[in-house]
Amino acid sequence: MGTTASAALVRIPAVEEGRRPRVLIVGGGFAGLHASLALAKLPVDITVIDRRNHHTFQPLLYQVALAVLSPADIATPIRSILRGYKNAEVLMDEVISFDRDQRRVTMKSGVEMEYDYLVLATGSTHSYFGNDAWAESAPGLKTIEDATEIRRRVLLAFELAERQMLETGSHPPLNFVIIGGGPTGVELAGAISDIAKLYMRHDFRHIDPAKARVLILEGGPRILAAYPEDLSQKAVQQLADLGVEVHTGAKVTDVKPGYVTVSGNRLDAVVTIWAAGVQASPLGALLGVETDRRGCVMVNDTLNPAGYPEIFICGDLAHFEQDGKQVPGVAQPAMQMGDHVAVMVNQDLKHHPRKPFRYFDKGDMATIGRLAAVANIKWPFKAHWSGFPAWMTWLTIHIYFLIGFRNRITVFFDWAWTYFTFTHGARLITGSQVLPGWAEQQGVLVAPDETPLDTASPGFRDHYRETASSLEKS
Secondary structure: OOEOOOOOOOOOHHHHOOOOOEEEEEOOOHHHHHHHHHHOOOOOEEEEEEOOOEEEOHHHHHHHHOOOOOHHHHEEEHHHHHOOOOOEEEEEOOEEEEEOOOOEEEEOOOOEEEOOEEEEOOOEEEOOOOOHHHHHOOOOOOOHHHHHHHHHHHHHHHHHHHHHHHHHOOOOOOEEEEEOOOHHHHHHHHHHHHHHHHHOOOOOOOOOHHHOEEEEEEOOOOOOOOOOHHHHHHHHHHHHHOOEEEEEOOOEEEEEOOEEEEOOEEEEOOEEEEOOOEEEOOHHHHOOOOEOOOOOEEOEOOOOOOOOOOEEEOHHHEEOEEOOEEOOOOHHHHHHHHHHHHHHHHHHHOOOOOOOOOOOOOEEEEEEEOOEEEEEEOOOOOEEEEOHHHHHHHHHHHHHHOOOHHHHHHHHHHHHHHHHHOOOOOOOOOOOOOOOOHHHOOOOOOOOOOOOHHHOOHHHHHHHHHHHHHHHHO
């Protein structure tokens, strides 16, 4: 659990030596970006280090995954965001080790950098609860790459079903299985249902996309467990209206290409998506300080690991407790933590005691589908909204917080166009045309370059040999 910080002054060697403090910020997510923008206004020198060159607006990743938006609509180069600040630089690299005593980090490229302050904000990644082999069959959603892979699989399932129907007169059931009933799982399920029933209804000639099944498998007693129970129930009702099946108490014991095992029973799935668990970035463990069971770094009231006031941990990587409860790893606290780091550094520069961090919870919201959402509003008033009012609130807030004028305008018009025309402009399949698990579906015939002939079905072998024989004769 978190510890209480001392109000004592923090000595800054750089200031005493008459030079500007060097601040290294590792991670360009919400926490890292907010810390960068706020610190850039202070007399310090900043280096932002990230494996990728862009900041991703993660709450809208599922819209990229389901072909509503393009990746560029929700991602902006970090350099572009910080180009107006002469004291800020960006390094595309990856931190692999720390020397806390010497205040030095080592990058994957071999470069070493010293710091006066270190801000770690590297977020979280997927947790398969010790079953990492499941990742191949059930991708999660954390990055642009994850989103485009999910988009590829979902759209490819419909394309392969159309081809199968044309060639054989039948196709396997289009079951889309989402493991996990948190906000990400709910948003993905609603979006898949929307594109199947609304946006692709006139696109295919041999299949009916509306007959696709979308299932949420939640191991707990209800979905959206972090939300009030009445909003959880309203979410279930709105999902039911969209045709999404919600199964609670569903314990997934295995995930394989083409199916999942739930309570000992096999459930076929043309696409399986993981939304059941997260764990902290591995950098928390590399730092060599106390962490919790998910790898989050235990921090005090000024966001420092015990004994290291020059190191700040922000966002999903921080285990920070307030009023006896851990602050959730979502965008709101991450942004506030990033902003507060600059406040505390400024207090150090002025030789003032640091002000402890306190999270101001404005509420939570999750979109479920077209015109459907739930919102637990805590500021500027308290309310539980669902349906269209919650969806409009969600829409307004997410457009407002998007980085960049272009992104806001683009996303607004993309959504407006989609709403009125029921079309999508981002339904592109890129990369491999092989869908993991498709060959394992009943009745599927695949091309010989996709499945070895000796493992194909007898009917496919006969058909292939007949075709090959006729080609040779011609």
